[in-house]
Amino acid sequence: MKSKIHFYIGKGGVGKSTISSLYSVYLSDNHKVNLASLDSAHNLSDIFNISFSDRPKDISSNLKVTEVNIENKIKEYLGEIENDLAISNTNLAAFNLLDELNIIKQSPGLEEYGLLKSFSDIIENHAEADHLIFDMPPTALSMKFFSLPSRSLLWIEKLIDLRNRIKEKKEIVSTIKIGKSEIEQDKILKKLLELKKQFQTFNNLLKSEKVEINLVVNQDSLSINEGRKIINELEIIGFKVDKIIINKFDETQQKVSAFEIFDQVKIPISKEKLIGYENLKTFAISIF
Amino acid sequence: MLSKIKDYIIGKIHLADEIARAKSVDIIESEITQLEYIFSVLTFGEFLGYPSVPSQIMFELLSESEDSINLLLDRINTQNEPLAELISTFRID
Ligand SMILES: Nc1ncnc2c1ncn2[C@@H]1O[C@H](COP(=O)(O)OP(=O)(O)OP(=O)(O)O)[C@@H](O)[C@H]1O
Ligand SMILES: [Mg+2]
Numbered sequence: 183m184k185s186k187i188h189f190y191i192g193k194g195g196v197g198k199s200t201i202s203s204l205y206s207v208y209l210s211d212n213h214k215v216n217l218a219s220l221d222s223a224h225n226l227s228d229i230f231n232i233s234f235s236d237r238p239k240d241i242s243s244n245l246k247v248t249e250v251n252i253e254n255k256i257k258e259y260l261g262e263i264e265n266d267l268a269i270s271n272t273n274l275a276a277f278n279l280l281d282e283l284n285i286i287k288q289s290p291g292l293e294e295y296g297l298l299k300s301f302s303d304i305i306e307n308h309a310e311a312d313h314l315i316f317d318m319p320p321t322a323l324s325m326k327f328f329s330l331p332s333r334s335l336l337w338i339e340k341l342i343d344l345r346n347r348i349k350e351k352k353e354i355v356s357t358i359k360i361g362k363s364e365i366e367q368d369k370i371l372k373k374l375l376e377l378k379k380q381f382q383t384f385n386n387l388l389k390s391e392k393v394e395i396n397l398v399v400n401q402d403s404l405s406i407n408e409g410r411k412i413i414n415e416l417e418i419i420g421f422k423v424d425k426i427i428i429n430k431f432d433e434t435q436q437k438v439s440a441f442e443i444f445d446q447v448k449i450p451i452s453k454e455k456l457i458g459y460e461n462l463k464t465f466a467i468s469i470f
Numbered sequence: 471m472l473s474k475i476k477d478y479i480i481g482k483i484h485l486a487d488e489i490a491r492a493k494s495v496d497i498i499e500s501e502i503t504q505l506e507y508i509f510s511v512l513t514f515g516e517f518l519g520y521p522s523v524p525s526q527i528m529f530e531l532l533s534e535s536e537d538s539i540n541l542l543l544d545r546i547n548t549q550n551e552p553l554a555e556l557i558s559t560f561r562i563d
Contacts (some may be wrong), residue, residue, distance in 0.1 A: 223550070258543070259529075260529070263529055263532055265532065266532075266533035267532060267533055270534075272531050289525040290524075290525065291500070291524040291525040291526050292525050292526065292529075295526035299537070330526070333524060334524060334526060334527055334543055336528055338525060338527060339524045340512075341512065341513065341527070344505060344508065344509050344512070345509065347505055348502055348505045348506060348509070351498050351502045351505070352502060355495055355498050355499060355502070358491050358494065358495050358498075359491075359495060369534040370509075370531060370534050370535060370538070371499070372534075373530065373531055373534045377527065377530055448561070462478055
């Protein structure tokens with residue numbers, strides 16, 4: 183995959199959607215760009231004044247915009263599982279497990295998994311883009327998104343250990359009984375090894391040079407404090423913020439004394455309303 | 471005469487060996503069952519209200535896990551304290 187991946191995170195209202203739109207419009211002047219909102223309270227539609235969906239829409243010859251539908255993604259995913267179950271496990275269907283699935287749609291963990299799946303779809307479907315730009319959901323969910331692969335891997339390793347112990351014991355029994363270790367393939371172990379590979383791929387991609395994490399803040403202590411927390415939390419799970427974007431920057435206001443060690447970009451307040459492609463383009467050219 | 475004694479002893483040894491094998495097979499097989507049970511509680515404990523793996527992993531494993539879930543359901547039907555057994559198994563292990 184050649185695309186560069188840009189994430190925009192930060193406290194609510196700091197300008198994540200606006201900045202990711204501005205940067206997308208700017209880059210699309212001479213690069214292929216796909217801008218996607220992973221925030222289910224989408225506001226790219228308001229910014230471009232065009233309605234979007236999970237089908238990418240062409241804004242210009244080089245710019246496509248998508249607003250992913252996480253809820254649909256989760257439903258679609260659970261539907262696939264229901265199908266698999268219905269085909270492979272007649273017994274489970276009889277135990278009303280499928281009914282349980284309806285309750286489990288609310289289950290913690292699924293939202294960020296839906297997010298990860300949507301993210302993965304976009305990367306797969308837009309491999310030809312030079313830049314994939316992601317407007318991220320509120321901080322808590324964004325953090326869960328970034329930590330999902332490593333959290334999952336911890337569990338998967340544990341489960342793989344357990345299956346291997348079971349496998350070894352089965353082999354011993356078989357050796358005692360028939361003199362050689364002949365046991366049938368462990369389907370669960372196989373699936374776990376597949377999952378491990380998948381999550382490792384995500385983890386490696388997210389932590390690779392291809393990814394740029396942009397933290398958007400304003401000159402107020404609330405967004406700065408949240409910014410600090412984001413940096414710390416990301417560091418704990420092995421990510422680093424690449425750039426701080428101080429949006430709605432006003433020279434006459436108090437200097438932002440945090441984040442000195444980071445690359446910083448200052449975006450002034452726009453006098454024109456930042457709505458519609460043309461306005462975005464004019465402002466983008468003046469600031470980048 | 472000597473060869474008769476030898477046959478007798480060898481016979482005994484074979485018998486002892488067979489008994490030992492059967493015993494160790496029993497022990498290992500029950501260990502396997504316990505490990506399988508721990509695995510199923512860890513993976514599907516959510517159905518019983520126990521903390522278990524993150525849902526995304528549980529869902530991914532669901533379609534391969536008929537045996538695990540059946541094991542869990544059997545235990546629920548035959549006893550009321552699945553967690554107690556789980557904990558004691560962990561201690562023994
Ligand atoms: N540089 C700027 N100059 C002027 N107005 C701006 C600028 N950046 C953002 N705004 C305005 O600030 C408001 C919030 O911006 P935006 O919707 O991009 O924030 P957000 O971080 O995406 O918010 P949310 O967390 O709700 O998704 C919008 O009305 C937007 O037009
Ligand atoms: Mg937004």
